[in-house]
Amino acid sequence: VDADEAEGIVLQSSTTPLEAKVKIIIIHEVHLMRDAAAVRLLKTIEEPAKQIIFILLADQLVPSLTTLNSRCVTINFSRLADQDVADSLINEGVFPDTALMVAKASHGNLDRARILVTDSHLLRRQELFATIAMRLDGTGAAVVKIVAEIVEQLEQAASALEVRHVREIKELDDRVALTGERGSGRKAITDRHKRELRKLRTDELRSGLGQFAKTYSDLICAQPELTDGDEIMSAIRLIHKTISTLGLNTNETLALHALLLKCPSLSEVSRNITSLVG
Incomplete structure (x- = not known):
């Protein structure tokens, strides 16, 4: 606003x-x-x-x-349980395995889950975020490549929603052609479409970064005495700090570059563990 x-x-x-x-x-x-x-x-x-x-x-x-x-009364809305989202999708005709997978990825957002059901890039996007920590090597070149792939995946994530938007605009145009109505509300619809695309992009990036943080936390849980533990914990805090700034007119590309340049490579950590064991 x-x-x-x-x-x-x-x-x-x-x-x-x-x-x-x-x-x-x-x-x-x-x-x-x-x-x-x-x-x-x-x-x-x-x-x-x-x-x-x-x-x-x-x-x-x-x-x-x-x-x-x-000056306001605040009402907080908690997220829906994954099973509740999955049940709703199943009732709408989605296969149970797909419904549960999408429900987990939606983080309790039923509208987002309905979009993800038609998103053919979801698995690839999840794999990208899950492997970031292993692909980092301490160089800026690796960071630039990973960030470019993330931006590309975010653009592809919007394609399923854009299909729905095109359909809504066509339905509006058909109705106007049939009825000749004035003040059809096109601006309100296009404004809503912009909000929905912006929110989807932010939600997908938050979800992906949460998955990125999980790769570090899983290692800490499996190896609590890890010598690189402090560095990894610092990376987890940085990731969650970045997540909290998303959607606040933040430049996503710059934020991702700044974040990944400060995160350790799990491939390097794995080599250190191997050396200690050897």
Whole structure:
């Protein structure tokens, strides 16, 4: 949300509801809100008209939202259990094995799970993130190659969602051609499509980095006395710190380069273990 969008929200909140006694204004991705927009909206949200209800949606409560958050009632939504997601997919006709695999990859997000069911690149993407630690060799060249592959996989992950978006736009165009209606809501749909693509990309990167961190944590659990343990624990903390910044207007490519340059190579750790055993 930028300053211009905030101005539009203020304008909407000043008009009288036409179809009901109250008007509900939903603001998406508030965690990405610009400071100027937050300042512009503060008074409006703090003292809304009696007939106005604001619903603010955010992936996380970042420091810039502290003041806005203090004026709101916070409702936290917990993730769905993997089995619940899998059961829903099975009821929709997905094979049980596929449903459970996709449910685990979706991290409790049923909408995301439905997209992943049609994602032919999912397994390859999971393999890419699971092997990052072994492919690192301490050089910038390796980091550049891995990051380029991650960016490519993120682009491919969006293809299944883009197919749905194309279908929705076609359905809109067909309806407009048939009815001749004005104010068809194309802008609202395209704005939603942009939000969905941005969220999917962020979700996939968070999921992948979580898998990357797991390769380090699995080694620590298997080898608690590892001499490189402190370095590996530091890498795990860095990965989770990077995950927490995703979706906050972060440059993904730069963030990935900075992260991978600081992470140890598990192939080098494996050689050290072999040397000690020998």
